[in-house]
Amino acid sequence: MCNPYAAGMRELTLRIRVAAYVLRRRAGRSAELLVFDHDADLPPGTHVPAGGVAREEPLEEAVLREVAEECGLTCVRVLRPLAEEHTPHPIRRFPRHTTFFELEVDDDADVPDAWDHHVTGAGRDNGMTFHCRFEPLPLTFPLADGQDAWLDRLQA
Template sequence: MRVLRPLAEERTPHPIRRFPRHTTFFELEVDGDADVPDAWDHRVTGAGRDHGMTFHCRFEPLPLSFPLADGQDAWLGRLDR
């Protein structure tokens, strides 16, 4: 898997806890023969307020059949299809 380009950057407060949040959205490309899991857990190891949190992540086919939490699907229109 490789990063093709950044799509957007957001600096918004967390929707529940309200602490500052910096999110970067990327367009990725996966090689056809790559062994990439459909889902995985990401445990935050940084020193910020989200240290130790675990995020359950997964790939979803486009177009989405449902909106993503907290409007995180807003940047999908920037993808080259």
């Protein structure tokens, strides 16, 4: 997929974003989804890694960067894009174009079931602490901001 900035979608108020459905698959268990909660004044609830795309940044690189910045995981790979949606920000209402991706934790990675991560990067959430964990699919609760809209497309 190309970065919509490069495709001429340059409305000043449009925010180009990516969102990550990071799956962990272990023998004898259902697939698990990486989610996090936070103590900040961001939209409340449980989230998946997601965030803005820099100009000229390929979407696959952006989604890997967001997972690393928000959850500290670098042992993941992009499997495929799942969906694109146009929705307003839940609080500030500016328009957003979000591409959702399916990712997978590397088979040989030793990742804990839950951990706290101090967010890095240039976004508003820099320095915040996110409480990360893997949840079995199907989820028994909704994700914040409608982020669960495309879970049924996963190859879980």
